[in-house]
Every structure is written in C-alpha cells, then in structure tokens.
Amino acid sequence: GGANCAPITGATGPTYTATSADVGRTLRVVVTGTNSAGSASATSAATTIVQAISTQPGLVALWHMDETSGTVMHDSIGSHNGTLFSVQPGLPGFLGFAYGFNGSSSYVSVPTAGDLNPGSADITITIHFQTTATPPPPPADWDLIRKGLYTTTGGEFKMEFQQSGQASCGFKGSAGYAELITGPSLIDGRWHTIQCVKTSSAIKVIVDGQTFSKAATVGSIANTTPVVIGARPGSDWTKGSLDEASIQIG
Numbered sequence: 484g485g486a487n488c489a490p491i492t493g494a495t496g497p498t499y500t501a502t503s504a505d506v507g508r509t510l511r512v513v514v515t516g517t518n519s520a521g522s523a524s525a526t527s528a529a530t531t532i533v534q535a536i537s538t539q540p541g542l543v544a545l546w547h548m549d550e551t552s553g554t555v556m557h558d559s560i561g562s563h564n565g566t567l568f569s570v571q572p573g574l575p576g577f578l579g580f581a582y583g584f585n586g587s588s589s590y591v592s593v594p595t596a597g598d599l600n601p602g603s604a605d606i607t608i609t610i611h612f613q614t615t616a617t618p619p620p621p622p623a624d625w626d627l628i629r630k631g632l633y634t635t636t637g638g639e640f641k642m643e644f645q646q647s648g649q650a651s652c653g654f655k656g657s658a659g660y661a662e663l664i665t666g667p668s669l670i671d672g673r674w675h676t677i678q679c680v681k682t683s684s685a686i687k688v689i690v691d692g693q694t695f696s697k698a699a700t701v702g703s704i705a706n707t708t709p710v711v712i713g714a715r716p717g718s719d720w721t722k723g724s725l726d727e728a729s730i731q732i733g
Contacts, residue, residue, distance in 0.1 A: 507559030586722025614723025
C-alpha cells in the first residue's frame with residue numbers, strides 16, 4: 484500500500500494467490516461493479532505484510548528495487564542490502580518501481596554472505612528484465628545477476644543476456660560447469676520474468692513460466708564474492724531495467 488502501490492499484472496480474476504514478488508508487501512483488493520447506470524469501485528484495507536515463509540520456503544534474499552532515491556538497495560526479508568553504482572532508481576517497474584542500468588557503468592553490489600551460497604542444495608535465481616537494446620556479439624554478453632566468476636574458488640552462478648535476445652544460466656561447482664542459452668528473444672520492451680535453477684541433476688532456464696532444462700551435475704557452489712546485479716562488474720554492462728530480484732535456496 485501507500486505511495487508505491489501499483490496494480491499487479493494479470494491479477495484481474497475473482498481470486499489471487501500471493502507470489503514471491505509479494506513478500507514484504509501489503510496487498511489491497513479493488514472491486515469494480517458495472518450496470519446500466521455506470522460503474523463504481525471499492526478498495527479494501529491493506530492486508531498484513533506478506534511473509535516469505537508462507538509463499539516460498541528457502542527465500543534468502545528479495546530485492547523489490549522500489550527505492551526512488553539514494554544508493555541503498557534494501558533486502559525486504561533479510562540483511563542483504565546492496566549498494567547502487569550509477570543506477571537510476573524510481574523507473575516504472577514490473578511491480579512498483581525499478582532500477583535503470585545505462586549499459587556502461589551501472590551495477591549493484593551485495594556483500595557476500597554464507598546463506599547466499601547454495602552449496603550442494605538447489606538454487607533458484609529470479610529477476611524481471613525489460614530492454615529494447617541488444618548486447619554485443621559473443622563472447623561478450625550482459626550480466627543480469629551473478630555471484631562469482633568461472634575462475635573463482637568455490638564456483639559461480641550467473642544469469643546473463645545474449646545478443647540473440649535469449650537468457651542464459653551458468654553454474655560452476657565442485658563437479659564441473661554447465662550453461663544453457665535458450666528461450667525466446669526478449670528484446671521487445673516488455674517485462675519478462677527470468678529464472679535460473681540448479682538441482683542435483685539439472686540446470687533450468689525459465690522464461691515467463693516456460694521451462695527449458697538440461698541434464699547436468701555441477702556439485703557444490705560456495706564462494707566469498709559479492710552478488711552483483713547488472714554487470715560483471717567492470718564489463719558485460721546491462722542496458723535496460725531490472726526489478727524484483729530474489730535468491731531461493733533449497
């Protein structure tokens with residue numbers, strides 16, 4: 484509720500089930516009635532704050548990116564706040580507001596923490612992305628969110644955006660490396676939900692609910708590097724808007 488209240492895309496039916504994007508927020512219901520005399524709407528009181536445990540067990544960080552000023556990205560369920568560098572806050576978002584990334588110097592850095600590493604557990608990384616721009620040709624790309632590099636002790640997990648307009652997910656662990664580039668082109672100026680998933684036997688790219696899977700065993704991932712959103716950093720700068728990022732483990 485409040486000044487940052489925004490409609491939830493697609494939530495127009497008689498029922499609604501809260502999602503991970505609602506964690507840390509309150510919800511209101513708007514009911515509209517129409518007859519021959521016209522129409523009228525009524526808005527409910529706000530619900531209590533939606534708790535993470537009731538929607539997505541294992542959620543260790545959720546960044547709504549609803550800040551409109553300043554240099555702090557707040558974690559709505561934990562203590563994993565991030566620092567903004569050359570990021571434009573307060574843009575229209577997937578939900579509420581979003582961050583704008585300029586393609587040359589913008590990124591967000593979240594300090595490393597043990598609970599941001601999956602180890603041998605499953606992990607799901609989620610972010611919402613909007614762009615009309617095209618990344619450079621391979622081997623370059625844009626980094627949407629990552630923790631670690633291929634050369635990092637303890638491995639890495641990453642979500643990237645390719646010149647083809649496709650999302651990609653990569654994981655390097657104690658047993659090896661696996662990457663999957665797949666799905667439709669997302670260069671259309673619309674909001675898209677991207678998820679990267681690692682299980683004990685597969686990695687997955689999920690785009691707007693459509694799942695693409697590849698058999699893989701990468702082993703344990705646990706490093707001491709920050710979570711970086713929007714860049715490598717130092718290269719692979721994202722150009723577009725990002726919103727509602729989260730990490731779920733288990």
